[in-house]
Amino acid sequence: MEKKQQKHDVLVLPFPIQGHINPMLQFSKRLASKGLKVTFITTSKSMQPSATASSIHFHSIPFQEGEATTDIDEHIRLYESLIPTRLAQFIDKYQICSQHRAKVLVYDSGMPWALDVAKRFGLQGASFFTQCWAVNAVFYHLKLGTLRVPLEEEIRTNAVVSLPSMPELEISDLPSFVCDNSGSYPCLWNLIQSQFSNFQEADWACNTYDKLEHEIIKWMASRWPIKTIGPTIPSMYLDKRLKDDNDYGLHLFKPDTDLCIKWLNSKETSSVIYVSFGSIAGLTEEQMVELGMGLKSTNRNFLWVVRETEQKKLPSSFIEETSEKGLVVSWSPQLDVLGHGAVGCFMTHCGWNSTVEALSLGVPMIAMPQWTDQPTNAKLVADVWGVGIRVRKDGGGIIRKEEIARCVREVMEGETSLDFKRNSEKWKKLAKDAVDEGGTSDNNIHEFVAKITCN
Missing domain, CATH: 3.40.50.2000 (Glycogen Phosphorylase B;)
Structure with a gap:
């Protein structure tokens, strides 16, 4: 697809695990195909993009030597203590040195602090949810208080849970952290809950499509301006409108x-x-x-x-x-x-x-x-x-x-x-219909781009 002249810059910050990198990188490719200059911010120098991601600019703000850890909670604590400052330093330099100033920061929903960093530099914020809306809704209800942590007896008997516009769920159908009373991975649990700490101040995007979760999306959209932009997999497996987009383009593991x-x-x-x-x-x-x-x-x-x-x-x-x-x-x-x-x-x-x-x-x-x-x-x-x-x-x-x-x-x-x-x-x-020209996800991406470029 022929690109328009790039005038409006978008910064994208994923959480550094493969399942969060992939959808946000594919969203970035869609934005780039519509004329935006997109800079994808990684936190590992070892991640080298392939040719399929050539439409995206990459910048690394990695951990320093000796900062890596295999413990999930310790990794999150370290990440949240170091990356906000480093992100701010990068944006400050970017706004001074880049040909065009950044206008939007798209960030993983598990990093709500990124919105505060964006605002310091006058950027709009867009929270990207990498989970389906059904899961997001469960966590939202838990935070709102319309869903409580199940009691031991309810867990033992696998009681039924009813939520608006959702299929009937048993306790065993809920995300595991909802029923985890052991205190495992407290930082990861806090990260999941924090997704909704300031979400009303940002745009929302989610890796799903309207027909797949129609009822829950309709319920959530009646309250906040959520946008479905998925499925975010390489274009050659769906609509084939992005030339040579047959791979995610950034890998933590090398496939055989x-x-x-x-x-x-x-x-x-x-x-x-x-x-x-x-x-x-x-x-x-x-x-x-x-x-x-x-x-x-x-x-x-x-x-x-x-x-x-x-x-x-x-x-x-x-x-x-x-x-x-x-x-x-x-x-x-x-x-x-x-x-x-x-x-x-x-x-x-x-x-x-x-x-x-x-x-x-x-x-x-x-x-x-x-x-x-x-x-x-x-x-x-x-x-x-x-x-x-x-x-x-x-x-x-x-x-x-x-x-x-x-x-x-x-x-x-x-x-x-x-x-x-x-x-x-x-x-x-x-x-395929969702991401093809005129599909619901395609239209939502058009609307997102229009909001950026009209200002």
Whole structure:
């Protein structure tokens, strides 16, 4: 698409994990295609953009040597103590040295302090929500007091929760932090709650599309000016209007692309189970063994992404014993995998990016949520959108190999599998319609750009 003359600058600040970087980078590409100059701010010099992100300018304000940590809470504390000052220093210099002054800061909703930094320099603020609106609404109601933390008895009996314009939810369908009384990850919990601390002072954008969550979006939009701008996956998988946009363009992990695609090319149509639980979630060793034995028992082809740090949990000799049917890799080119005709289902943790990718590419799912927003996403996958099923845990909280095999049969065989496939194709078409010219997400992006350029 031909670009207009770039006159209005936008700064974009994601939270530095892959699931938050990807949607905000894709939104940035859409803004750049409509004539805006976009600078994407990273906090790691090791993240090198690919050619597919050439329309975006990149700037790094990384942690200094020795500041990195693997502890989630400590990472968040460190990030929030250092990055606001460094962001302010960058914006100050940018406004002095850049040919055009920045007008807007688009920031991850979990960093509401970024709005205060933006205001110091006269910038508009736009809060970007990387989770679906159903999850956002749960956290909003919790903050508002119209939803309270469940009591122990309610958790034990899996009581039902009713919220405006939402499907009926059981306690087990709520985001995990809502029911976590152990105090785990207090900084992460505070980050999630803080999303709504000043949200009324900024524009909102969210990685979803109107038809997917119509009722809850309508309810939220009646109160605040929210905008859906998703699904934010590379254009070549949807509307194909952004030339050569076939990859996110910024990766924390290097995928085994050639190995995965060559292996998939050797498999029959819809014969492969693709298994991936994202960049953060980790399974216990017992669960890894049950999952591996379950996949093996199906006698089907499977492509399983197991991060290097997790591979020690695999059953002994598992890779060698399943080499005729299975391929285990440390990271995959997920969009290419989901878009490959050999893939018949996606066993997923139901992180929102993975869920949106599967919906956009028409792949039925086996939902195996772990924590945070994933239980709610899994509920939607199975009971609202009808594109898959959710695994059942035993009394000890483990998904047994027999349950893995049952879910694979239900999603890949018989009449039920046809229903899942038909529904998946429906949501795939609606995803494309949303971002295509004149679609709801496309129109919302146009409106966002117009608001910037008219001032």
